[in-house]
Amino acid sequence: MNQNQQDKVVIDKFAETFSELAAKESLRNVSEVTGISFHLLMKISKGEVDPTLTLLVKLADYFQVSIEYLATGNDN
Numbered sequence: 713m714n715q716n717q718q719d720k721v722v723i724d725k726f727a728e729t730f731s732e733l734a735a736k737e738s739l740r741n742v743s744e745v746t747g748i749s750f751h752l753l754m755k756i757s758k759g760e761v762d763p764t765l766t767l768l769v770k771l772a773d774y775f776q777v778s779i780e781y782l783a784t785g786n787d788n
Contacts, residue, residue: 719762722783727759729785733775746770 713721734742734757743750748770755761763771763783772779781787 720759723762724759725785726763726783727757727761729782730771731757733777733782742771742774746774 734753739750739753739757742748743753748767752761752767756763756767761767768779768782772782775782778787
């Protein structure tokens with residue numbers, strides 16, 4: 713697996729975990745509270761965004777999960 717394929721796997725897992733957490737919330741509310749644009753949140757949920765550390769921190773804080781959980785779906 714080349715680097716681009718590895719990156720895609722990571723981004724897809726992040727999108728899956730984010731979507732599971734966001735299913736319980738309104739993306740508009742997430743946007744308002746975190747300051748992350750609704751448009752960007754939609755891209756995240758589709759796996760179209762390679763998240764920055766700042767983005768991970770804001771979302772992990774909002775959902776009250778670890779960055780590791782948000783990025784990988786694992787909290788070990």
